[in-house]
Amino acid sequence: MPDWIPQNWRDYSLWGWLAPVLSVLLAVAATRLLRPRLVRRLRSLAERTPTPIDEALVYGLEATRPWLVGAMVLGPATAHLPLGAPWSRVVEVITVVGVFVQIGLWAARLIDFWIRRSRQRALKNDPGTATGFAVTSFIARVTLWAIVLLVMLDNLGINVTALVAGLGVGGIAVGFALQNILGDLFSSLSIVMDKPFQIGHFIDVDGYVGTVEYIGLKTTRVRALSGELLIFSNTDLTKARLRNYQVMQERRIVFGFGVTYDTPPEALALIPGLVREIIEAQPQTRFDRAHFKAFGAASLDFEVVYWMLTPDYTTYMNTQHAINLRLLRELNDRGIAFAFPTQTVHLQAVRPVRVRMEPPPSDS
Structure with missing residues (x-):
């Protein structure tokens, strides 16, 4: 060796x-x-x-x-x-x-x-x-x-x-x-434990809306209504004001309309009952109230509140569509016109003022 x-x-x-x-x-x-x-x-x-x-x-x-x-x-x-x-x-x-x-x-x-x-x-x-x-x-x-x-x-x-x-x-x-x-990691753990939203929930984060697709250790991915993918850091989500529409059981609807000032008081008194009848005729709705709310700048304003018994947005829009059409038809049949912004200009005649011009005195 x-x-x-x-x-x-x-x-x-x-x-x-x-x-x-x-x-x-x-x-x-x-x-x-x-x-x-x-x-x-x-x-x-x-x-x-x-x-x-x-x-x-x-x-x-x-x-x-x-x-x-x-x-x-x-x-x-x-x-x-x-x-x-x-x-x-x-x-x-x-x-x-x-x-x-x-x-x-x-x-x-x-x-x-x-x-x-x-x-x-x-x-x-x-x-x-x-x-x-x-x-x-x-x-x-x-x-x-x-x-x-x-x-x-x-x-x-x-x-x-x-x-x-x-x-x-x-x-x-x-x-x-x-x-x-590490902040995103602990925020992810906070989301998991507290469950403000889950995969598949429809949420609104400071005006950005979409469906949650993935919750990771650092980021959460949300599919927007227009199709693009929104990516939020978990820290931002825990600090943001967030709306979770998935857990909504009922949807509260508030809408208003205005009629012209030449509508007689008797016709105005009939409108709340007419609105109630129209809403209660729709399925999955619960009427709450309808009131002559205020004297607007160009209209007599009414406010209506009702509840949709389902959170589905498409169902709500179909119902609101039907309510609007029937409300327009019923008011037209009764000769009640919807108001639209107008402006009245009053012209007042003013007596003309005569001004006599004299030449200035001469120095001589």
């Missing part, structure tokens, strides 16, 4: 060096070949049982990585070799990292299985919970890998307490840098 190889390495048998290498390669090859077959076999058995535990175990088994299994085998396979301090430390780091990363992948897979299963059950009753599970999944994964990282570093002999203290100071700086992103 070359002179740069330590003497204790050269004194060890060749088979002693080949055995760990073959063990690692065998572990990687066996995992790559047997994992798909084992997963298919266990899945067929799990489908026959009512409990979800075996399904979760099979789902987690799919996250097994051959190269991580090889890293896990490396430590025990080389335990008998006279590697010395530097190389023993390298093998220890590779083995510990392989073990904890693989455990993290298994745990993340189990979390994903639980969230996916819970989401499928919840969506049957409440479609708006989809975002809640997305936020829960994100927080659970971040927490999981933070724990895995800290435990792994602790097993490698690193002072985790000092590291956490340092991260706390650095986290303040990172928090200031990412305050907008």
Whole structure:
């Protein structure tokens, strides 16, 4: 062997060096070949049982990585070799990292299985919970890998307490840098927990109206009536004045009209009852009131209030269309004219003033 190889390495048998290498390669090859077959076999058995535990175990088994299994085998396979301090430390780091990363992948897979299963059950009753599970999944994964990282570093002999203290100071700086992103994240969580709106709801955000299509960790997407996609940051939504029309049970309608000043008082007194009759003839309506409201600048103004017993906007417009047509017809039949803006100009004759002009006196 070359002179740069330590003497204790050269004194060890060749088979002693080949055995760990073959063990690692065998572990990687066996995992790559047997994992798909084992997963298919266990899945067929799990489908026959009512409990979800075996399904979760099979789902987690799919996250097994051959190269991580090889890293896990490396430590025990080389335990008998006279590697010395530097190389023993390298093998220890590779083995510990392989073990904890693989455990993290298994745990993340189990979390994903639980969230996916819970989401499928919840969506049957409440479609708006989809975002809640997305936020829960994100927080659970971040927490999981933070724990895995800290435990792994602790097993490698690193002072985790000092590291956490340092991260706390650095986290303040990172928090200031990412305050907008973190603000949107917590706003998303607030939307999920408080549920001011959900996917499929028709909302009005400061004059922008549309149907909610997606609620994400940072933004919410709303499909406008004209077809374009409106994108709001979650922070803006939690601060905005928002109207949710989806939860409306009834729709209150207020409209007005005016008739001309030459309408006799007897005809004016008939109008509220006539309006009530017209509204009550329409389906899904409840009459509230109709009053001679005010003397306008060019009309005698009436105000009408009624309720639509359905929140559907198209139904409301069809009903209002029918009310307007019949109101126009009934008032025309009674000789009552609708007023429109007019202006009367009064001209007053003024007696002309005669002005006598005399030449100025001369200086002479």
